[in-house]
Amino acid sequence: MSESYAGRGYAERGYGRGDEKSTRAGGAILAAISTLSAILVLLGLYYATGTTERHKAAMAAAGCEPNLMNVNVGCTTVQTIVSQYNSVTNPAIQQLNADVAAYTAAETHNLGAAEMAVRAEVATAGQLVKGLGQIPFAFFAAPQAKVTILAIQARAKLMTEQARSSSLAQLRSFNSRIDAAGTTIQTDLKLLRTDVEHHPTASQEPSGND
Amino acid sequence: MSTTRDYGRGPYAREQDLYPAQPGLYPADYESGVYPDSGVYPDDALEAWGDDREPAADAQPLRRRPGTIDEWMDGRAKFGGTGFKRKTAALIVLGAWGFLPLFFMLPSLFTFNTNTIGNSVDDTLGTGAMMNLFLCLLITPAVTLTGQRWFIPLRRWYGIMFACCGIGDALGAAFFDDFAGNPFAKLVEHTFTLIGFLMVLLAIPLFITSNNWAQRKMGRYWKRLQRLTYVIWGLLFFHLATLEGFGFERGSNGSGFAGDGDPIFHQRLYEYCAASLFLLTLRLPPVKRWIVARQEEGRSRLVYLAVAPIFALFVFSFIFIINELIFKGTHSFVENPSSE
Numbered sequence: 028m029s030e031s032y033a034g035r036g037y038a039e040r041g042y043g044r045g046d047e048k049s050t051r052a053g054g055a056i057l058a059a060i061s062t063l064s065a066i067l068v069l070l071g072l073y074y075a076t077g078t079t080e081r082h083k084a085a086m087a088a089a090g091c092e093p094n095l096m097n098v099n100v101g102c103t104t105v106q107t108i109v110s111q112y113n114s115v116t117n118p119a120i121q122q123l124n125a126d127v128a129a130y131t132a133a134e135t136h137n138l139g140a141a142e143m144a145v146r147a148e149v150a151t152a153g154q155l156v157k158g159l160g161q162i163p164f165a166f167f168a169a170p171q172a173k174v175t176i177l178a179i180q181a182r183a184k185l186m187t188e189q190a191r192s193s194s195l196a197q198l199r200s201f202n203s204r205i206d207a208a209g210t211t212i213q214t215d216l217k218l219l220r221t222d223v224e225h226h227p228t229a230s231q232e233p234s235g236n237d
Numbered sequence: 238m239s240t241t242r243d244y245g246r247g248p249y250a251r252e253q254d255l256y257p258a259q260p261g262l263y264p265a266d267y268e269s270g271v272y273p274d275s276g277v278y279p280d281d282a283l284e285a286w287g288d289d290r291e292p293a294a295d296a297q298p299l300r301r302r303p304g305t306i307d308e309w310m311d312g313r314a315k316f317g318g319t320g321f322k323r324k325t326a327a328l329i330v331l332g333a334w335g336f337l338p339l340f341f342m343l344p345s346l347f348t349f350n351t352n353t354i355g356n357s358v359d360d361t362l363g364t365g366a367m368m369n370l371f372l373c374l375l376i377t378p379a380v381t382l383t384g385q386r387w388f389i390p391l392r393r394w395y396g397i398m399f400a401c402c403g404i405g406d407a408l409g410a411a412f413f414d415d416f417a418g419n420p421f422a423k424l425v426e427h428t429f430t431l432i433g434f435l436m437v438l439l440a441i442p443l444f445i446t447s448n449n450w451a452q453r454k455m456g457r458y459w460k461r462l463q464r465l466t467y468v469i470w471g472l473l474f475f476h477l478a479t480l481e482g483f484g485f486e487r488g489s490n491g492s493g494f495a496g497d498g499d500p501i502f503h504q505r506l507y508e509y510c511a512a513s514l515f516l517l518t519l520r521l522p523p524v525k526r527w528i529v530a531r532q533e534e535g536r537s538r539l540v541y542l543a544v545a546p547i548f549a550l551f552v553f554s555f556i557f558i559i560n561e562l563i564f565k566g567t568h569s570f571v572e573n574p575s576s577e
Contacts, residue, residue, distance in 0.1 A: 053525070061544065064547040067511065080498075
């Protein structure tokens with residue numbers, strides 16, 4: 028036997044013949060599994076060629092928003108977006124209402140508490156903006172979402188100035204502008220919700236998107 | 238019958254150099270001082286040769302030759318006037334993948350975003366644990382095929398990352414999943430969660446003993462303990478089978494999402510089986526012997542040719558595991574968890 032690794036390692040210990048047999052068995056096992064693997068890989072590649080068509084068919088069958096997602100991302104239905112929208116806006120609006128109540132209770136006699144309530148409202152507004160920004164709105168809802176986000180940011184900016192007030196009178200002088208900004212946001216949120224719940228017709232969908 | 242100690246002193250003593258210990262899945266780093274310079278291997282190293290003189294199933298031949306990548310990796314490189322060991326840099330780059338699942342979850346952990354943790358921790362850390370387990374199990378076949386050893390320390394690292402991801406997955410499931418009951422009930426009330434919990438319980442002692450001190454203290458028992466990793470590997474099959482079933486469906490009841498065009502590729506049990514085929518085949522003693530024999534005959538190309546389809550299948554399936562991890566992980570990272 029040649030001075031091979033196998034020879035030194037196995038044959039000298041009396042495993043030469045048995046090892047050869049075992050080695051052959053190893054080759055046979057490897058050949059069988061390798062052939063099976065090659066077949067599976069080829070089948071997989073063949074299957075992969077139909078991905079785009081299957082994806083389109085599956086998206087259509089499931090009622091997914093076709094313009095929102097690419098092939099690697101999941102199905103986003105109108106219900107999904109509505110659910111996401113609610114999970115972002117409902118707790119935020121609830122918190123904003125609580126912050127407004129706290130401000131109303133303090134604005135006449137406690138400058139510190141009122142400013143704290145205003146800052147809390149700014150923080151909540153920031154979270155609302157962040158949450159809205161992460162929702163994959165449909166193409167027809169995206170402009171309204173942007174308008175709403177800008178309105179929320181404008182009100183938050185105003186409130187940031189309000190929180191710097193040095194007196195209760197100065198603090199209250201912002202109220203009318205902030206209330207007006209709040210009314211705008213309410214209107215925008217209503218319009219956005221309508222858009223979010225809107226099911227586009229086939230003619231409304233942009234062409235060329237998967 | 239020779240005893241293990243006889244091997245150390247007797248005619249087979251030289252063979253220790255040819256067949257050094259191949260500890261379990263979190264092996265000693267041969268170059269970190271665990272195995273002393275005297276060349277005396279601990280008992281578990283000698284166990285690589287059993288009393289029947291057969292090499293252990295996972296014994297690895299040491300074939301460090303001059304001019305190999307191993308030697309090149311031991312050299313130093315310079316970058317911006319700073320010298321560093323090539324091996325260290327390569328290990329950091331390759332090891333970073335193991336940390337990726339935990340990295341994806343960091344923002345939600347820092348902000349304690351229970352919405353993201355509840356919705357996404359299972360997928361991100363679960364898939365991450367699966368990826369790390371396979372990477373950990375990949376080291377032994379890679380050593381068998383290439384004869385290189387510089388990447389062996391990655392096995393311990395991937396093993397540790399596997400345990401961290403698995404424990405994180407279990408904690409997320411226990412405290413933030415929608416299942417009914419207390420945290421413990423959530424872990425045991427479904428078959429797939431129970432199996433997953435069992436896997437985590439097995440991973441904990443492996444995790445705790447995945448250090449050189451524990452290895453020295455436990456001696457030969459350390460290696461036996463580390464072989465629990467193979468049990469975890471087997472349990473993962475049942476975990477995925479009970480989680481996703483043997484078929485493939487789209488929508489809420491299957492592996493693929495409702496609009497999925499590749500439900501077969503996204504079926505995690507299939508990914509597991511395809512990846513495991515390579516990892517298992519190259520652990521079979523007859524196959525290892527065949528590979529070593531061909532390599533010693535200088536027919537390494539034949540080995541690579543024979544193994545290429547199985548490795549291609551491994552890569553094919555592993556790509557979709559990575560795809561899943563990055564898809565779910567990036568959603569977790571921006572704290573907008575995927576509902577898939």
